Amino acid sequence: MRWNGNIGTGCAGLIVLMCLGISSAGAQPIEVSGTIASDTTWGPDLTYKVTGDLTVTAGVTLTILSGCSVEFSSESSDLIVNGRLDVQGSAASPVTFREFTGTPRWGGIYINATGTAGDSSLNYAVLENGGSNYFSATADSMLWIKDASPTLQHCTFQGSHYDAVHLEHSEATISDCLFANNGDDAVEMDLNSSPHWSGNSASGNALDGIRVLYGNLRKNRIWRVSALPYVLEPDITIDASYELTIEPGTMIQGHSSAADLIVQGTLTALGTEAQPIVFTSLADSDATVWGGIYFGPSAGGSRLEYCEVRYGGSNYFSSTANSMVRCQGSSPALVHCTLARSKLYGLSLLSSEATLEQVHFADNTYAAGDMDTASFPTFTAISATGNEYDAIEINGGSVSTSGRWDYCEIPYLIQGDVTVAEGVTLLINPDTEIQFKASSADLIVRGTLLALGEAATPIRFTSARRAATPGAWGGLVFSGAGSNASQLQNCEISYGGSNYFSEAGVSSLRIQNASPSISDCQISSSLSDGINLYGSYATIERCLLSGCAGHAIRMDVASFPSFDANEATGNGYNVITIRPGTLSQSGRWDLADLAYNLEGDVVVPQGVHLAIDAGNVIRFQSNSADLVIQGSLEALGTTTANILFTSLSTRSPGAFGGLYFGPTADSARTRLSYCVFEYGGSNYFSWAQGAMVYSEGCSPSLSNCSFENSRSDGLWIRGGQPTLTQTAFRNNGGDAIEIFSNTFPQLNGVTATGNGANAVRITGDQWTETGQWVRAGIPYRIGSDVVIQASGEVEIEAGTTLEFESASADLYVAGRLDCVGSSAQPIRFTSSRSSPARGSWGALTFAGGGKG
Structure with a gap:
């Protein structure tokens, strides 16, 4: 039987079949093609052969009852639904859509809701062996749904040559369906589709999932939960102003x-x-x-x-x-x-x-x-x-806008140099850990770094290596005045100081031409120094420096930081080391709980003033290291807070050079009190030339000071009129004091014990000026001839003793010598020997023209 052309309601045909007694079992299929222009019902339990495209027009419903088999006779045959398709299969009697016997496969069902008949519904339908993609409206799928949202329940899609189902601009409901052994995707959909899923399964397909075609989402859409995964191929883009919502479980x-x-x-x-x-x-x-x-x-x-x-x-x-x-x-x-x-x-x-x-x-x-x-x-x-x-x-890179590194339970890891630009503030929250990946990696601050940890939650800067060793990364660098407002508080800095292409150089913390505040921090295990300062007025308080291979702190002569309550332990040098150089501006060495250490000569040039706070210890690292004053020095200790000048490590005479006060020194501003000088006087490339303190051509003031354990003399004075008050010399290898021609120091209350000579040695044959050898408290001593030239006028104060070391030692007066003692305070000229005898020394000789 063939139905061709425009098919009506189908009722008459159904009646004829029933009247002829034709049943579905063994019956000839009913051939159909063309257009269904009115509501039509097929079945139940009948076979329909679709011999060409069959189209359900808009506004029309095709109902297919249970047990029906719809078979397509060619690869290009489709069922095109522009109206409504209502498939009413059952679990026991599904409706099947398949190829006709002898046909390799068929096209598919194309549902395009352009009409007003409502959404199609497929229940217990089996679609198999379609998807020919041969002049087929369904292209490369077996069921193509466009601009429609049918309901598919308990359906089986199997054996499609390509995709089982394709959705285009659809919100179809697909539930309890099986997709099996299809040549490509179980389901394919475009970005305009938001179907509803439940209870579906897929197996044996090329893709057991829902392929989402690439493109741009330009509508708000929902990807609802599905037992089958959504598969992106390739890129899916959600355009601006649009939203994709994905449901739980997807x-x-x-x-x-x-x-x-x-x-x-x-x-x-x-x-x-x-x-x-x-x-x-x-x-x-x-x-x-x-x-x-x-x-x-x-x-x-x-x-x-x-x-x-x-x-x-x-x-x-x-x-x-x-x-x-x-x-x-x-x-x-x-x-x-x-x-x-x-x-x-x-x-x-x-x-x-x-x-x-x-x-x-x-x-x-x-x-x-x-x-x-x-x-x-x-x-x-x-x-x-x-x-x-x-x-x-x-x-790595520049932090060019202000921001915050929030606390994170896992560390931050700096790969290359990170620079905080000038004018920018970087805040690091407490308990944050900053790790550095490479030995050359630094955190460089030209703006403001606020790393404000807390005692219980410090901020940590360290290596990323699991078994870190000193030098595993570079360090922190504060550079330029733009970083002056920076603060490190309760921070721990460890295992830096690599000096390998690192701006931090040989330290874990480098401060250059900047003056940040560093407080309550721990700096440890640097490959070299803990902190390096260059041209800095930084504030460093309550910090612990430990385990650094070099110096706890090292600074140049242009740095005058403020220190308070810092500690150092286990470092190569537990000190604040000052690099050799010449001060270019006045400043103060603040009282530090750590000793200062002069690595080499430090020069205070003319016009520059250096102040040293009471209680400081100034150490000298080598036997050639000196403190050279061509400007002015103010080192005012107190009875309870002396200033100590001593060697760095070796407590033996000559371990360092000394202090040198030169001809351009500002005598009025050069004052030392309660200072202790010990273990100097090396005479090894030293400005002090063998004495521990050498004053040349200037008149500094020293009071309540002591000179101890010099390799040679305690104090040399050549020219000028230095003032020494209540000054002690102990256990120096040479003379307590040695003065040269035309030198008339003001000595008051000087004491000397245990020195090579407990005396003021007078040397020189060119005493040509006027002055007084005052009563010093210790004797003067002449070891070789001293000559007061014709122009010279020397007064010896009452109570003074002059000792002569040898029989050849004379005081030769060609000028004038005034010696006016008294019965209570005679002036004594005698031998320096402990048991003198006649002829133990030479004589006072007044030459012709002498004015004595």
């Missing part, structure tokens, strides 16, 4: 290594703890990899909760580049998410202030995440395990 797979979900609008993926949303590769294993999720500049309103993102980061034509989730110029929120098994980084942030809360990074090939210097995310309850670095890596 799985999104990237089909290839180039597949991305690109968000320029809003992605809302709110899973639950019981039903997380999963973004993964096609195999959901490391056998395949995809790109990732890219959040562009207008994607800031996006939010992911209870999402698992894994097996991405391909970096193969992927917008996410070297990460699995990339936020560029946007700040989405990720809450209760897991980022795992990326081929590269788990997360990448560029100019982002993303919010990450209870995010876990696991088993990513590189670091947990990375970010650029323009990113300032907010972290809460972050964890990481099994990554190359369980840290957030910071790419």
